[in-house]
Amino acid sequence: MFWSEFLTVVVVHLLAVASPGPDLAVVLKNSISLGRRSAIFTSIGVGCGILVHVCYSVLGIGLIISQSIWLFNIIKWMGAAYLIWIGIQGLRAKQRQMPELAVSPELKLSDRRAFISGFMTNGLNPKATLFFLSLFTVVIQTSTPWPVQLAYGLYMVLATMLWFCMVSWLFSTARVRSKFMQVGHWFDRTMGVVLVSLGIRLLLSSRS
Template sequence: MLYLDEFLLIAVAHFFAVASPGPDFAIVMKQSIQQGRRNALWTSFGVGAAILLHVAYCVLGVAILLSQSPSLFMALKYVAGAYLAFLGVQAIRSAKPDTVTQQTLAQQPQESMFKAFRRGFFTNALNPKATLFFMSLFTLVVSPTTPTFVQAGYGLYMALATWLWFSCLSLVLSKVSVREFFLKSGYWFDRGIGVILIALAIRVVV
């Protein structure tokens, strides 16, 4: 109860951050429609796991180093922008789908679980927006006197909440009817997502 107010502030801030459209949303949506439910769930798991990375460096004090070193943070932004641009180019270059049925959806080649997890993990881990969010959260909201194990508990909550949010999104978007709609009438869907990812990459850098 001693840290309840602090936790509630963190929970509210995190909810609005995770619900706002961004690279995580774009990649989970893309994976749900292109690869299906299992792949999207593993991608969501990767996004949630990356939250623990952000929390770890904040608790360990690396966030202070990042905030005091503009060149290091700028390097992170360029790496993140390059990764998002790479994903965007891949989406734009995707081939035109054939007539889509439940059978063809089932026969589509599937990425490995590890590759799906890695895609979600790096999309979030390299997102400077997430870095800024957690740096702000752990310097402005979390008190310096809050014990490390309590801060770790905050991080575990945010990782689980993120995973659940994107998992629910995956379950909705990976329904056969939804996938058929986007893959049939959305010849330009991949290209649209690609443009969005490239735009996000540019926004991250500038």
């Protein structure tokens, strides 16, 4: 009964998760700079961040957010501030003496902090908020039972984790990392510019 709706959700989500954005930038940065383990925990965090959007959408809080400019702007400013903060960390990256595949002690990130970086990046992403508001108000019918809507959400969580874990695995392989590590500090700084730019763009954007 809900298969056609589910397939629509699958296609729309696939297009959204594969498009460049803060999630991809953070996962790529951690894959190259910190290695596979940190990148995978970041990917899991990104996937779990989707649970935030799914929960308020299923519960109907998303409708309140969509009708409240000030509440939406608070989320937008929080997300922008976080993107700018992690972007600045990338801009402060120092040149390494030798290109090495091993992660130096000062660059290591605990599993918990790697998870939080992914979770916060997605959870505070206002574009993700808009995406799920649109998905749960346009694509998913209001008559769809909430357990089915929750199942859609869990699928998107798992699919997102799988996608970014694949990205983590690819960009943390020895050959790819060895190439990037030769200009590792410039890669970090480039990702920092991207994240800061995204944050500033969010701060300057307006919603009528």
